[in-house]
Amino acid sequence: MSDTNPESSNFNALNTDVTESILSLLPIPSLVRFSTVSKLWRSIITSLPPPPPPSSPWLFLFGIHNTSSFHNQSFAFDPLSHSWLRLPFPSLPSLHLVGSDRFLFSTAPRFSFSPILKPHWRPTSPVRFPRINPLLGVFPASSKLILVGGVGSIGGLVNIDDRSPVQIYDSTLDSWELCPPLPEAFRSNAHETLSSALCKRSFYVFDVTSCFISSFSLDTYTWSDVQTLRPPGLLFAFLNSCNDALVLGGMCYSDRGFSFNLWRVEQGSMEFSEIAIMPEALLFGLLVDCEDEDDAHRFTTLKCVGSGNLVYVFNQDGHKKYPACVCDIGVENGKCRWRSLPNLPSPVNKFHKLVTFCSTLSITDVFHSDDAQIGA
Template identity: 55%
Template sequence: MTEFSNLSSDLTELILSYLPIPTLIRASTVCRLWCSIIFSPAFSATPTQIYHQKHPWFFLYGLHNTSSKNNQSFAFDPLSNLWFRLPTFPIHHQPASSCFLGADGFFLTTAPNFGYSRILKRSWRATSPLRFSRINPLLGVFGDGSGLPKFIVVGGVRFIGNLVDIEDRLAVEIYNPHLDSWELCPPLPADFRSGNSSQSLSSALFGGRFYVFGIYSCFVSSFDLLKHVWSEVQTLRPPGVVFSFLIACQDRLVLAGICNAPVGPSFNLWKIDEETMEFSEIAIMPQDLLYSLFDSDEDDKFASLKCVGMGNLIYVFNEEYHKKYPACVCEISSESVKCNWRRVPPLPSPVNKFHKVISFCSTVSLPDILGPVL
């Protein structure tokens, strides 16, 4: 047999490319050759590494209202099936929980000033102020081909004195990174006025549009990122739905939520036609998996369920502390609409009790973690 050290660099690169990111990080310390291969820009562009990037990680950030020392941050890699504990922000950079959010690749804060940090870099950047300082808005991250992130901020609420101004719909704002300025756009349609924060709405970036969906109202409308106009408000409510979340998957819009079925509550997935807003069922979570996320028989136990997704993965988790925030994941096949459900391992102990849990998905590549080679 040929020793591994005697293999050609091309063959060594091919073998290394099959390793998941956490293993690659360790492999990069083995020798200079492996390090140079793993750090090279061409390595991240190999088909296998691109395949890995299509399996987004699940990020969970727990915030404690009174002691930022109790904040914790975790990331789950679906390919290695492992959780990783992330460092939290320095104390002087800890944002208030009411305005701290996550979106693909970024942590963001909206009040009193807008700022952002790449999730694995911890380098906080401030932008010019929003025209309307707000809390609990919907946030989206998209690009214009220049490599710089653009942000869209939709809805949310602001305070007048100590009271929430429920009448102000707040204009949509889009950040231009080249000019460090915010462009004002039409606000959310009036149909969403009674619940215009991220606590009652979900959002999805798909096909050049930013979709806003009422978790309980089932109203849906989309904002055209080029024309800066809102579509007509429609209702998207499959039979029996109690509450649901709209998710942008790799090649489709998916609705995921709790449904009252004749045999009892179920967690269903529906494929959505973005042109007609018609739906067709994709899958139902196995009952034993659904009930493994809870340990009580209370009528409102499902209210603590949250759902996020990206690529071909959808994560469902319980926001309550009593079971240490259990989660499961569904992988949707791209070739055929088939789903594979499984439990996510428990969070690494110790796990604190949080007042707010922020969760989102993000693609992760080697440069995100390793940075440029020196």
């Protein structure tokens, strides 16, 4: 390749379709670098279509320090390059942050949203019931999102009440619609114990400890009957949506000892089938310098998030520097592959709050996300 005139290089002499095919195989960090080579390369890269499913979502980690914004940090893991990127921490309307499907959401004092990679906050019309840390899902191929539950906020103070409203926002109309509330079975539980997944136009709510599960239909605006989803030996679990299927990931205890398992869950019947068990070496690698080796409490800082073809499992304890691993659930051959993630790039601070989620990205999210719309 010519360093002085890259547009005259052999690579640029390739057919445009061939060039696009080659570039589409590269991870986003490489595409960002290559986009600076020439105007032609940037034009080709920015016009690349989004990757087809199954996708390889990035893992995002936003660490929030309650008393000093200087200590806030944000990171993103790209599974294709198998590397962490340190991101500039976005200027936040508040410390109450949620993430989903290429967007960040600030839930207080006013609900706002922004693209992840190029923060540009857009406030919405007033929420009917302001809530801190609600469950949130973005409707696929739509301009709408759903908020479920959370903790009430009055005058900047947290108000723990038993109301668990469901609110749907239409970004095209900038309007909120109030829907039937979360079923009574969930309302006596702390909002921190709830997990959610959006799958095939149903928004599922799962209680991490009681294992209650119910779904809200985006077509009929009704809740299903509350069921119990508890595989044998389950201690706690988190619900995810991967490749249009529900996947439950959680800690188990059996005669063989502790294990972290993944199950595929059938919608409607809630029948489950085991799809993967984390290798023991990886599991205990997430518990760096952990004492009380016989105490099940040591696993309580583990959490999992997933979408596309990947499920990430990580430790939320800052004393352990947030180690993580990932499982590729292998839709083509039915096999699953586990691997550990590299350490976060140093220095890593200790945070009061850790916001983690996965999201599929394309190169357009890097170059054009300022004008992105929810669900676009």
